[in-house]
Amino acid sequence: MRSFLLLLLVISTTTLHGQTYKFDFGNGPVAKGYGQVLPEMVYTAERGFGFLEGKQPEAINSGRNELKGDLIASDAPFFFTVDVPEGNYDVKVILGDREGTSSTTIRVENRRLMLEKTDTKEGKQKEEMFSVHVRYPEIAGTDKKVRLKSRELDYFHWDHQLTIEFNGDAPKVAAVEITPNTTAPTVFLAGNSTVVDQANEPWAAWGQMFPVFFKPGKVVIANHAESGETLKAFMGAGRLENVLSLMKPGDYLFIEFAHNDQKPGGSHVEPFTTYQEMIREYAAAAKAKGGIPVLVTSMHRRRFDENGKIINTLDDYPEAMRQLAKEDGIALIDLNAISKVLYEAWGVEASKKAFVHFPAGTFEGQREDFADNTHFSTYGAYQLARCVVEGLKQTDLKLKKYLKKGIPSYNSENPPAFEDFYWPLSPKVSVIKPDGN
Missing domain, CATH: 3.40.50.1110 (SGNH hydrolase)
Incomplete structure (x- = not known):
């Protein structure tokens, strides 16, 4: 509950300046200004963020740094999704493990390639950024919607969310920060x-x-x-x-x-x-x-x-x-x-x-x-x-x-x-x- 309230505070205090969403992945101490994301946090509409159903990732905690010392890892692809307004965003991720190696490929929405195979050596971490477009079926400034085909109703890119797919041989994620790019x-x-x-x-x-x-x-x-x-x-x-x-x-x-x-x-x-x-x-x-x-x-x-x-x-x-x-x-x-x-x-x-x-x-x-x-x-x-x-x-x-x-x-x-x-x-x-x- 504490981490959820902290996230609400993070989002609400940045709304006036263009919503920025800051997530600290893992079960260690939470970095100031970030909301905690634990492996068991499956997405709910009430929370507004979380992992999609599938194999649950695990938390790794070296205890060395609030933001970078703990992380989420998996031996299978996993998806993290966030409710966001329609628009363009810059997404910063911190990848890697202070006590191991990692290899991560990132795609968003419907398998849109953002980051090719990115490896980190043992004990090293990398900050990477990519830019994403999030679209809604509602047509801005009108009362109309795009007429979607039936198969599109389950697509990630019409669901009012930004969905990030962490894939690769050993994906490890310490933090995600989502900032509007206007x-x-x-x-x-x-x-x-x-x-x-x-x-x-x-x-x-x-x-x-x-x-x-x-x-x-x-x-x-x-x-x-x-x-x-x-x-x-x-x-x-x-x-x-x-x-x-x-x-x-x-x-x-x-x-x-x-x-x-x-x-x-x-x-x-x-x-x-x-x-x-x-x-x-x-x-x-x-x-x-x-x-x-x-x-x-x-x-x-x-x-x-x-x-x-x-x-x-x-x-x-x-x-x-x-x-x-x-x-x-x-x-x-x-x-x-x-x-x-x-x-x-x-x-x-x-x-x-x-x-x-x-x-x-x-x-x-x-x-x-x-x-x-x-x-x-x-x-x-x-x-x-x-x-x-x-x-x-x-x-x-x-x-x-x-x-x-x-x-x-x-x-x-x-x-x-x-x-x-x-x-x-x-x-x-x-x-x-x-x-x-």
């Missing part, structure tokens, strides 16, 4: 299943890997993409309106659609007419808010001819976007062109590692083989994100100045091997293919 530009992503934060293993998309390449505190990635969406459906569900309600001058809107827009039906658009018209509508809406539109041509599907060359299944849609970008002076990242080089470099067999190709029994409940040539594995999604980063470097956008220093150039003709990619699996698995193809 000044950094936001990069909003609008797209389909090839962009979205896929909620479950083994599915992934480039948008959920994108944040890890940017300097924390300097820019925030807000992935509003959703599986199965088209330009028309994204707008009709209120997703674009939701983005615009949050957009401020200097923010960005990345637009990547084509896979589903080309199909027959009520959302179909023709490449050089209605497709271009709708993209212009998106771009104009962003500009009206002081935002900067960025066009991303859709990557190829995995389809090879008898000579090992990629077959274009997207018709004229990528070319229509290229021409529009040139005519209207809008920044373009030609992911379509880069992906062709990348897939052909992999070849027919190796490219399967980049897509959801897994034999039956690889994942719990998987009774049939996965052989999906549109949706990516985590390895493939990460490589596509690297391609988008490389494309960003070729633009004149100020955004590229916020990329982390030291990111090596990405050679799509010689991509990193699958065997060198590290991704500790999240607990949530789905055998259901995402919408779209």
